[in-house]
Amino acid sequence: MFFEILGDAAEKITTECLVVGVEAEGKLSPTAAKLDEVTQGAIKGLINSGDFSGAAGDQHLLRNLPGLTSPRLLVVGLGKPDERKDRHYRKLVKGINQTISKLKLKSVAVALDGLASDHSDPYRQTRLLTEWTSADFYQYDTTKSKKADPLALEQYAIVLNDEEIELGESALLDGVAIANGVNAARELGNLPGNICTPTYLADKAKALAEEFDSLKVKVLDEEKMEKLGMHSLLSVGRGSAQPSKLIIIEYRGGKKDEAPHVLVGKGITFDTGGISLKPGAGMDEMKFDMCGAASVIGAIESVAEMQLPINVTAVVAAAENMPGSQATKPGDVVTTMSGQTVEILNTDAEGRLVLCDALTYVERFKPASVIDVATLTGACIIALGHHASGLLSNNESLAESLLKAGDYASDRAWPLPLWDEYQELLDSNFADMGNIGGRSAGTITAACFLSRFTKQYPWAHLDIAGTAWNSAGKEKGATGRCVSLLCQYLIDQAELVETSEAEHHHH
Template sequence: MSEPASSVVTTPLAAIETPLLAVALAEGTSVPASLAALDQAAGGVLTRAITSGDFKGKRDETSLLYPAGGKAQRVLLVGMGKAGDVTRNTLRRAAAVGGKRARALGATQLACAVATEARNGTTARDLGQAIVEGAAQGAWSFTELKAAPDDPRPEVAAIVIVCDDRESKDAEAGRRVGDAIAAGHRLTRYLQVQPGNVCTPAYLANEAQRLADAYGFTATTLDRQEIGKQGMGALLAVAQGSAQEPRFIVLEYRGGGGGDAAPVVLVGKGVTFDSGGISIKPAQNMEDMKFDMSGAAAVLGTFETLGRLKPKINVVGLIPATENLPSGTAVKPGDVIRSLSGKTIEIINTDAEGRLILCDALSYARRFKPVAVLDAATLTGAVVVALGHAAIGIMGTDEALLGEVREAGERAGERCWPLPLWDEYRDLLKSDVADVKNSAGRGAGTIAGGWFLREFADGYPWVHLDIAGTAYTESEAPYQSKGPTAVGVRLFSEFILKRAGA
């Protein structure tokens, strides 16, 4: 898993030596004044592309140009749409388009610039952060399990942000943050894309320990016996059908308040493969259920970012990790289990397993006396029906915290949409034989999953993020390869950094 180096330069665009110079600009019919010198040095190729109408500047539109002069071997125009709509998310997306094209071309260095006229007030700090995050996202690929990649290309080894000298200091501050978040993003995608026979619960625990060793975190891993001693009956119930041992992973970063300040707790669902258990899923697309540990991967990726930035705040990561498989020892519909909280749960559907392992993690979180708890989970297919693949479904017990999470999602380009947890929905989970049942059927499926978790999120402000629709993609996009998206890393990072005042 290679990591591109990033830097900020103030060299004039016409003098940038690079195999690919990506220039983001808004819709228009003429070359922006800030690009005039580049156009002149390149022999007027920008003017010809724009005035001919071949390049209009619409969002994600590109035009690859081969300049007659100047130092850049290629110039890639990247459209951002209307100038008045440009935000830092727009810049990130444009940089990602550039990064993906650089990877396809085999360009080992990508220089990125944004036409001044298209910035729409975006700060230099945001510019630096967004370009690094986006370019790294677009340049990502995974070929290590192939003996011979179909079309071997060198990886993008360097990302260069080109800006005005007056903005270089702020751009460098943003680059540093963006570089750390991009590293967390990259780790999360790497973990997500691994097959289930590689990324087991023990593999996730080893990765947590690696992070702890690298950055000085405290890592604690509970095995099956220790999980049982804790009383995590819900996690053990899901794990009992698999030969793979479950793990309960605790990562602690102490960066603020002398280590005594109440921490933010991040919880990530870590089902490393989900067959559905006895309530088995259809065979079609079941291979994608290796992504059911995406919440756990997002937590680990966020700790990679924390280790690099060292914000002044305390953060705890909790990952319940297991497989969910059918066998002669698997939990069955109709079984009643006892969770860490003491509440009993009637199993209606063994494929509603994520909430079972999360409920024990949410109960465990109480011992840290957290200031806030956020959990991320590929919890329900119903969230895809409700919101498609564009938004994270969120629910919670604290309106201020919900607003804070939504704001972090907007900054991160990982947008969230709230769903209600009204008291009327609690009736969906009533059981005749236990305190609660784990599935309520088809109606309000995402809300029922959230309400189940709410039963165990006692004593602290809590927000649940259902990332089932956003954790991975089934098709290529101009700004992203098919597969894992690392959703949650940027949102968690933005949330934590703002809390830390960074």
């Protein structure tokens, strides 16, 4: 599907379907008013008939109107001004895309006059429209014998007025790049555990480096990790026949000596819980336990496509957690790469065990910031449900930047406290710390555990257990959540670099 920006008069656009908005109580948008004029009152006639009022989510299809080049006009309801938050905007876009899909159209042109969202920013409106539309047309068919029908839709045009076109073009390029990263993350998440193994993730990273000259990949095998003293990470995959991997993807868009922003992803390609076996119901969803890894791989792909002028490194800690004869047992004590010892009280709290060694490893990059992304705790779903990712950080301004980025990208996170008081819950009689802190504050104690390995740099932790996949029915599958947030954060960092360089030249 090819996205484009058009600045033409709507009535002259050659497309199979033109989409135009009407506000609540039949109030015509500027484009609707113009089209009403050229069609001799077709839209007002529709409203006066009582068949359509402009209520949020309403749709009506008109055909073969005089004065229009397009054979179809889809009139959509924008609702009242206070109904144009992201949730409504998202539903509107989904509704339009469902109709386009049903009609098997080849081309569509959408003219919403910037009225569909309560954020007046045309860059943001255009980018979200691009990202969401791409997401709506994603289909998983990799492991089906009958492949999905090829997408009928070839041209998706977004109609903007002249002064918005330049912003719209850059929004479109960024939106498509981010959408590609989201789709890549969803695809990896959706693949079953017998295909998507730690080795598969490593091969995927290598394939990305083949595709982009700006990416370099290094994969550490178990022997190399052993030499580095990563006994915590290695303890997780011991029960599995699949070898664990540490995958490092480096993107170099900034100056040679510039500190990189580091993304660390939890890549547990299947999580049985190990000896602390999970209950059987819904265990198939534990193929999604590498969605953090998928999102950092997706994000660095987007960054490479956008060619951001910064340095980014993605690190994936990949392992399969199985209850084999070599498996780690509850009560076992391991020594992490940092030298700290951990009593593994529960082998199902394994995400933090792979992440802690990865977080020690990334010290060598002298990072500007480190963000880890993980489907870490069921407790996060109890706290925040499926709408917000949990955010914990040792750095106020990094946390603030991520919250802002999440708001802007419509991929929101919400903060939880990382106070010293919670650290005591990890006390152990037999090691420096236990890997669980008991029933209360599970998301926080998991982050407390990680915080003991991140003292050397600004660090933030995103718990995406509630946001990384949908569990139910037709919607079941990976969401690609956090790719947009991470990309927005990195776009913001790139803008800071560009601003300071511009000021530097100016002086």
